[in-house]
Amino acid sequence: MTDVNLVPLLPATQVLLTALVVLLLDLFYQEGEKGLLAWVSLLGLALCAGETLFLWGSQESAFGDAVMLDNFALFFTQIFLGAAALTILSSVHYIRQAEIHEGEFYALVLFATTGMILMAAAKDLIVFFLALETMSIAVYILTGIWRASGRSSEAAMKYFLMGAFATGFLLYGIALIYGATGSTHLNEISNYLIESPEDWPPYLIGGALLLLVGFAFKVGAVPFHFWVPDVYEGAPTPVTGFMSVAVKAAAFAAWARILMHQLAPLDSDWAFPLWVLAIITMTLGNLLAISQASVKRMLAYSSIAHAGYLLVALVVGEEWGGLPLLFYLLTYAFMAFGAFAVITALAETEQSPEDYRDFSGLGFKHPFLGMAMTLFMLSLAGFPPLAGFAGKFYVFRSAVLSGHLALAIIGVLNSLLSVIYYLRVIVAMYMEEGGAEGKSFRQAPYLYIAIGLAALGTLYLGILPARALEWSRVAFLSLD
Amino acid sequence: MDHPYFPLLVLFAIAGVVVVALLTLAQSIGPKSISPVKADPFESGNPPRGDARIRFSVRFYLVAMLFLIFDLEVVFLYPWAILFRRLGWFGVIEMGIFLALLLIGFIYVWKKGALEWD
Numbered sequence: 001m002t003d004v005n006l007v008p009l010l011p012a013t014q015v016l017l018t019a020l021v022v023l024l025l026d027l028f029y030q031e032g033e034k035g036l037l038a039w040v041s042l043l044g045l046a047l048c049a050g051e052t053l054f055l056w057g058s059q060e061s062a063f064g065d066a067v068m069l070d071n072f073a074l075f076f077t078q079i080f081l082g083a084a085a086l087t088i089l090s091s092v093h094y095i096r097q098a099e100i101h102e103g104e105f106y107a108l109v110l111f112a113t114t115g116m117i118l119m120a121a122a123k124d125l126i127v128f129f130l131a132l133e134t135m136s137i138a139v140y141i142l143t144g145i146w147r148a149s150g151r152s153s154e155a156a157m158k159y160f161l162m163g164a165f166a167t168g169f170l171l172y173g174i175a176l177i178y179g180a181t182g183s184t185h186l187n188e189i190s191n192y193l194i195e196s197p198e199d200w201p202p203y204l205i206g207g208a209l210l211l212l213v214g215f216a217f218k219v220g221a222v223p224f225h226f227w228v229p230d231v232y233e234g235a236p237t238p239v240t241g242f243m244s245v246a247v248k249a250a251a252f253a254a255w256a257r258i259l260m261h262q263l264a265p266l267d268s269d270w271a272f273p274l275w276v277l278a279i280i281t282m283t284l285g286n287l288l289a290i291s292q293a294s295v296k297r298m299l300a301y302s303s304i305a306h307a308g309y310l311l312v313a314l315v316v317g318e319e320w321g322g323l324p325l326l327f328y329l330l331t332y333a334f335m336a337f338g339a340f341a342v343i344t345a346l347a348e349t350e351q352s353p354e355d356y357r358d359f360s361g362l363g364f365k366h367p368f369l370g371m372a373m374t375l376f377m378l379s380l381a382g383f384p385p386l387a388g389f390a391g392k393f394y395v396f397r398s399a400v401l402s403g404h405l406a407l408a409i410i411g412v413l414n415s416l417l418s419v420i421y422y423l424r425v426i427v428a429m430y431m432e433e434g435g436a437e438g439k440s441f442r443q444a445p446y447l448y449i450a451i452g453l454a455a456l457g458t459l460y461l462g463i464l465p466a467r468a469l470e471w472s473r474v475a476f477l478s479l480d
Numbered sequence: 481m482d483h484p485y486f487p488l489l490v491l492f493a494i495a496g497v498v499v500v501a502l503l504t505l506a507q508s509i510g511p512k513s514i515s516p517v518k519a520d521p522f523e524s525g526n527p528p529r530g531d532a533r534i535r536f537s538v539r540f541y542l543v544a545m546l547f548l549i550f551d552l553e554v555v556f557l558y559p560w561a562i563l564f565r566r567l568g569w570f571g572v573i574e575m576g577i578f579l580a581l582l583l584i585g586f587i588y589v590w591k592k593g594a595l596e597w598d
Contacts (some may be wrong), residue, residue, distance in 0.1 A: 004570075020584055027591040 008062040008069035010055065011048050011077050012117045015084075018044025019110035026103020034102045038092050038446075041106040043239045045113075052077050059478065065185065075326060075475035076120035076253040079268075079333055083246035084113040086450045090341045091238035093444035098146050098236065105145060109242065112138035116250035120257070125174045125184040128254055132170070136163050139247055143235040155234025162217065162227040170214030174288045176207030179399045186262040193265040205269045211259060212270050218251040219307045222281040232300035240296070241340030242410040244303045245333045252310055256325055260318050261479045267317060274315050278407060282308030282414040290419045295356060298421055300341055302380060305418060306332055312407050313395050320402040322476035324394040327469055331387035331461045337377040338454030345447055359425055360432035368448065370429050372455045379458045381422040387461035394469070542594055553582050 004014075013263060021044070022037050029036065052074045061068045077394050087109055095105050115135030122128035144156025145478060155177030180201045181192040193200070213224065220228040232240045259270065285305030294297040311331075313325035331401060346369070379386035399408035461468055521528045560567070560575050567574075589595060 020581075023588055024584060027588060 005057070005060060005062050007055070008060050008067050008121065010051055011069075011074075012114050012121070014048040014051060015081075015110050015117060016114045018048075019107045019114065022103055022110065024106040026101075026107070029103075035092070037102055037106050037240060041088050041110060042085055044110070045081050045088075049078065049081050052081070059480070061123065063127075065187065066127045067118065067151070068120050069121055070122040070480070071475040071478035072213070072253075072257065073117070073121035073194040073392060075471065076249060076329075077117045078119075079249050079330060080113050080116040080246050082108050083242060083249070083333055083337060086337055086341070086454060087238050087242040087246075089446045089450040090241070090344055090444075090472055091236070094236065094238055094344055094447070094448045099148065100145050105142070105409070108138045108142050108145070111196070112142065113246070114240075116246055116253075119250045120253040122254065122257070123186050125177065125186070125189075125258070128258065129171065129174060129442075132250075132254070134234055135247065135250060136167070139239075139243060141244070142239045143231060143322055145239070146236045149234075149236075151234040152236060155231045158227055158234075159231040162231075166214050166217030166224070169210050169217065173207045173210030173212075173214060176203045176210065177445060180204035180207060186258060190262045190265065193263065197265065205266065208259070208263055208266050210269055211263075215255045215259070216277060219248055219255070219310070220304050221277050221307050221311060222284045222304065225281070225285070225304050229297050229300040232303065233294065233296050237296070237344040240300075241337045241344070244299070244340065245337045248307065249329045249333060252314075252325065252329055255314065256318075256322070256476075257479060260314055260325075262322070264318060271315060271317075272334065274311060275404075275407065278308055278311035278315050279410055280308075281305070282411060283309055286414050286417045286421075289418065289474055290300055292421070293355060295359065295425060296340075298425075299336070299343075302418065302421070303336060305414065306380075308414070309392060309395055309411060312404075312411055313400055314401045315407060316398045316404055318476075318479075320398040321395075322479075323469065323473045324391075324398045326472035326476055327465070328395055330468055330472065331379075331391035334454045334457035334461065335376045335386070335388055338372060338376040338451055338458060339380065341447060341454060342369055342376065343450045345369055345444065345451065356428045359428040359431075361429070363429040369451070372451050373429060374426050375455050375458055377422040377425050379462065381419045385462045387458045387465075390462050390465040396455070539597060546589060546594065549582070549585065553579070 018041060022041055025040060026034065026037060031099075043387065051479065056074055057071065058074075059068075059070050066226060091105065094100075095102055112135050115133070115138065118131035118134060119128060122131055140156055140160045143159050144153050146152040174184065177189060180203055181189045183189055183192070217224040235243065236332075259266075259268045282305055285301050285303075285308055289298050289301035289305060292301060310325060310328055313321040313328060315321070346362075359373075362373070375386065379388035382388045382392045384390075392411075396408045396411050399411065401404070556578065557575070560571060564571060
């Protein structure tokens with residue numbers, strides 16, 4: 001009874017405690033002296049990052065194997081911590097100007113991060129579900145936390161309804177899998193699948209497909225993507241960055257552990273639907289992104305397209321696709337977050353900059369923002385030597401090596417298509433005049449630090465990817 | 481007679497008799513003064529008839545949610561109390577963490593003014 005191993009819970013507990021401390025401190029500070037809260041949050045995240053480095057290589061489980069601390073979980077924990085820290089840095093000034101409650105904002109970011117950490121570590125479908133809800137509920141609130149903005153509330157409502165719907169699919173899938181295999185524990189489920197092949201009840205496949213639908217909802221894959229543009233557009237921009245990076249990474253982490261790894265014996269059943277999903281997600285995401293008039297919406301559709309590239313890695317399967325999937329998520333974290341952070345820098349409190357016109361002349365008006373945005377756009381489009389190129393290269397390479405030539409070709413063509421809308425931003429910034437002339441920029445040093453860090457990450461992962469690749473490899477191999 | 485659940489049957493029988501007896505007694509010897517208000521079905525203070533689409537103050541939901549949380553806290557305390565000896569210090573610490581988390585929520589709710597009606 002008393003020999004409970006709490007070490008695997010250390011990172012999640014650290015973040016949770018930080019959130020509680022921030023929430024309590026918020027109560028006892030007056031308006032105007034709450035700048036401390038951001039630093040407390042960052043300190044907590046930094047401590048947690050230290051713990052993940054210290055725990056790197058461990059292979060421990062807690063609560064009857066329901067939570068597993070392996071390199072896979074630690075790798076994703078580090079992505080979540082980085083995303084949360086960048087989000088907090090970039091929103092310090094934003095939330096003050098938008099008059100969003102500071103304590104609640106930071107605490108909710110930390111609560112969401114706690115849920116994500118547990119999602120990547122969950123070895124049991126019930127724990128996974130609880131972690132997913134912890135994350136989702138916090139993110140629903142974050143979407144609507146800008147109460148003065150009608151669009152923010154609308155986005156939160158849409159996100160909540162669609163998210164609840166997706167949750168229903170996931171739960172039904174979990175229930176069917178439990179009914180078929182008699183367990184919610186992933187190891188026992190995969191033991192069952194290996195030991196008694198060929199006499200799987202039909203509803204086991206149904207359960208796996210429902211799980212697939214639930215995951216597709218959460219990552220915003222076509223045809224379950226309808227909420228993405230509206231929610232990404234309406235949410236406060238730092239939250240949009242957080243969603244497109246961390247929430248997506250968490251969903252893919254759980255997807256990789258549960259479907260790709262543990263339910264791998266079922267892959268003959270879910271590989272084809274996933275193949276179709278990957279192709280329509282890439283193509284539709286890119287086609288719709290071209291026709292957008294608003295940069296924030298364009299980035300939302302581009303995030304759908306990137307979910308499509310990640311789906312390619314999932315189709316390829318764990319033998320070839322594991323490393324590219326993890327590496328791509330890491331590179332995507334920096335470039336997508338950076339792009340949204342630049343929009344945050346432009347945003348005036350009342351009206352977010354939407355049009356490409358708002359970017360006209362930005363390159364000359366504010367060289368740092370212009371350079372950074374150029375970097376992120378080129379990286380998202382997949383130009384060497386930036387992170388996006390390295391990420392895409394390994395994904396498509398894995399597709400070719402494993403014999404999914406059609407997927408690789410469609411992926412590369414899509415990547416070409418995406419150049420159209422990414423370059424439109426750059427063209428607006430450097431070849432058009434007006435727009436940004438009369439614009440004021442946020443006086444937000446921390447935001448510029450966050451953008452600088454994201455730009456450094458984008459460059460580093462593009463030029464010297466070897467270490468991160470090795471990291472991703474070790475992380476994926478630690479799955480048992 | 482020897483069935484382990486026989487005492488339960490007796491209990492149900494006695495309960496039934498008491499209920500019927502009390503209702504009959506009240507019906508026969510109680511004073512009656514019927515007014516329109518008294519004749520209305522009881523709806524916890526709300527008007528029992530009318531349009532179903534009326535607006536509730538949002539405060540009701542807040543109070544209901546807070547009530548649920550602290551009500552469930554007590555529900556969790558019972559099984560712990562029963563297993564108190566077997567769980568020992570481990571149980572005390574676990575329950576302490578649980579209560580501390582709820583206490584933080586309570587402080588938060590209090591300080592934010594959610595317990596004030598106006």
